[in-house]
Amino acid sequence: MKVIRVNLDKKVCASHQIHVGEGILGRMGLILAKNNWASRYLVVTDSNVSSIYGEKVLAIMREASLPADIVVVPAGETSKAMPTCLHLVDTMTRLGADRGSALIALGGGVVGDMTGFVASVYMRGIPYVQVPTTFLAQVDSAIGGKTGIDLPQGKNLLGTFLQPKGVFIDLGFLRTLSYREFANGLAEVIKYGLIDDPALLDLLESKAEAIMSYELGVLEEVVWKSCTIKKAVVEVDETEKGLRRILNFGHTVGHAIEAESGYTISHGEAVSMGMVAEAFISEKLRHLSTEERRRIEALLRSFGLPQRIPGSLETDGIVSRIWVDKKKTGRTVPFVLLKKIGFPFVNGDVPERLLRETIEELKE
Numbered sequence: 001m002k003v004i005r006v007n008l009d010k011k012v013c014a015s016h017q018i019h020v021g022e023g024i025l026g027r028m029g030l031i032l033a034k035n036n037w038a039s040r041y042l043v044v045t046d047s048n049v050s051s052i053y054g055e056k057v058l059a060i061m062r063e064a065s066l067p068a069d070i071v072v073v074p075a076g077e078t079s080k081a082m083p084t085c086l087h088l089v090d091t092m093t094r095l096g097a098d099r100g101s102a103l104i105a106l107g108g109g110v111v112g113d114m115t116g117f118v119a120s121v122y123m124r125g126i127p128y129v130q131v132p133t134t135f136l137a138q139v140d141s142a143i144g145g146k147t148g149i150d151l152p153q154g155k156n157l158l159g160t161f162l163q164p165k166g167v168f169i170d171l172g173f174l175r176t177l178s179y180r181e182f183a184n185g186l187a188e189v190i191k192y193g194l195i196d197d198p199a200l201l202d203l204l205e206s207k208a209e210a211i212m213s214y215e216l217g218v219l220e221e222v223v224w225k226s227c228t229i230k231k232a233v234v235e236v237d238e239t240e241k242g243l244r245r246i247l248n249f250g251h252t253v254g255h256a257i258e259a260e261s262g263y264t265i266s267h268g269e270a271v272s273m274g275m276v277a278e279a280f281i282s283e284k285l286r287h288l289s290t291e292e293r294r295r296i297e298a299l300l301r302s303f304g305l306p307q308r309i310p311g312s313l314e315t316d317g318i319v320s321r322i323w324v325d326k327k328k329t330g331r332t333v334p335f336v337l338l339k340k341i342g343f344p345f346v347n348g349d350v351p352e353r354l355l356r357e358t359i360e361e362l363k364e
Contacts, residue, residue: 045071046073102165187300197263253334256321332349
């Protein structure tokens with residue numbers, strides 16, 4: 001098992017460890033018991049994950065003599081909303097959860113984001129632990145302390161920052177994922193290479209077959225590199241006042257596509273489309289070379305990720321959702337663009353005409 005330490009110097013109590021390895025779930029109970037973060041735990045999971053891992057996690061908690069109950073929410077992005085949060089809170093109060101309790105987010109990004117949000121506001125804040133079961137959550141959403149839920153107007157418009165007490169990334173979870181779900185995480189891994197580490201792109205290109213075959217030795221290296229990149233950014237800028245914005249490459253356009261599709265397009269697929277769109281904008285503004293933009297498209301294509309936007313989505317709808325992006329300041333929406341691979345920058349002056357033109361050009 002490898003351990004990555006997230007050091008948040010101004011908030012020592014928020015510093016924590018990310019545990020990465022195959023078959024590490026059994027150690028989680030011992031670590032929770034040793035650290036004594038709570039007197040009891042509520043495992044929050046979705047209907048898909050519960051049927052496979054719910055009882056296993058409860059058994060691990062019992063073996064460590066930790067009282068635990070399980071709360072199951074419907075699977076899918078539509079659960080990441082206020083009605084589900086209120087249902088979760090109602091269940092927690094009926095089970096007697098108090099300020100000495102903690103939540104365990106067992107699932108993908110939806111469960112992790114929503115569980116963290118509820119933990120941050122329940123009785124003005126209780127601890128939580130991340131146990132990400134999807135590749136996307138393991139390399140991205142479980143790291144960094146962002147929580148959030150969606151509103152009809154857009155994605156993650158309600159949210160807080162609350163660091164988990166710990167993150168437990170068991171690579172064994174990946175064996176039960178469909179390739180489409182697995183590829184969702186690859187979109188975020190590619191993003192890390194584009195904004196920070198070109199060597200990671202080299203690894204993805206050279207080990208593509210092993211990655212798509214779920215070879216856990218290679219995947220451990222990919223997860224390790226991804227978590228290390230994200231934790232380094234979070235350590236510098238925990239609450240996204242500056243540097244952390246580079247992690248949004250592909251997300252400004254991607255989130256709008258995801259929401260406009262009614263979440264029928266997955267997060268990773270939308271981010272893939274968003275990265276292509278923002279690479280094209282970078283090229284049109286004479287920052288990114290055509291050669292590097294084509295390399296980005298080719299890498300996404302090699303892993304079966306989309307590079308074009310469905311023609312059924314309205315350009316007006318996508319653009320209007322971009323203008324209510326939670327990251328906007330006044331009437332300015334910051335876009336993360338690329339000068340070259342590994343050199344991102346934030347541009348708050350992308351003309352709407354150029355944005356519309358790019359979306360139209362990328363429609364299938």
